[in-house]
Amino acid sequence: MRHLIRHIIHHLGNILRFFHMSFLRASGVKIGKNTMISLNAKIDVRRGKVVIGDNCLITHGCYILSHDGAAHVINHKDDGSGFVSIGNNVFIGVNAVVMRNVTIGDHAVIGAGSVVNKDIPEGVVAAGNPIKIIKELPKPYKILPKKHKLVK
Numbered sequence: 125m126r127h128l129i130r131h132i133i134h135h136l137g138n139i140l141r142f143f144h145m146s147f148l149r150a151s152g153v154k155i156g157k158n159t160m161i162s163l164n165a166k167i168d169v170r171r172g173k174v175v176i177g178d179n180c181l182i183t184h185g186c187y188i189l190s191h192d193g194a195a196h197v198i199n200h201k202d203d204g205s206g207f208v209s210i211g212n213n214v215f216i217g218v219n220a221v222v223m224r225n226v227t228i229g230d231h232a233v234i235g236a237g238s239v240v241n242k243d244i245p246e247g248v249v250a251a252g253n254p255i256k257i258i259k260e261l262p263k264p265y266k267i268l269p270k271k272h273k274l275v276k
Contacts (some may be wrong), residue, residue, distance in 0.1 A: 177212035
């Protein structure tokens with residue numbers, strides 16, 4: 125019985141994710157193939173653009189901000205709109221915040237709780253507030269298979 129309930133919850137989650145991703149795409153977010161965005165991740169596209177590549181994982185509690193309301197207060201010529209560009213095969217850890225006008229390169233790993241306030245090059249692990257590059261990943265980058273089997 126427990127297996128059946130877990131199976132139903134899994135499928136309901138997939139349906140909710142489909143509607144969530146459809147809503148984001150309709151709001152102007154460009155999302156690549158095989159990208160998973162947690163239902164509890166917030167992608168703010170009121171002003172500005174967000175582009176997310178293929179095979180990305182954006183986890184629970186992440187905020188991706190395409191604008192900055194304080195920018196107008198500091199500089200009246202700045203309307204606060206901006207962009208966020210996330211490359212292919214990027215992992216963004218729990219509760220990370222990606223600020224406007226930031227590019228995250230392919231194969232990057234962003235640590236949990238990080239504040240990404242500057243560009244991150246490809247193939248690095250970065251974390252912290254403010255974000256710092258911790259290490260470079262060895263090339264060639266290994267891409268995970270599209271389907272994972274759960275271990276019981």
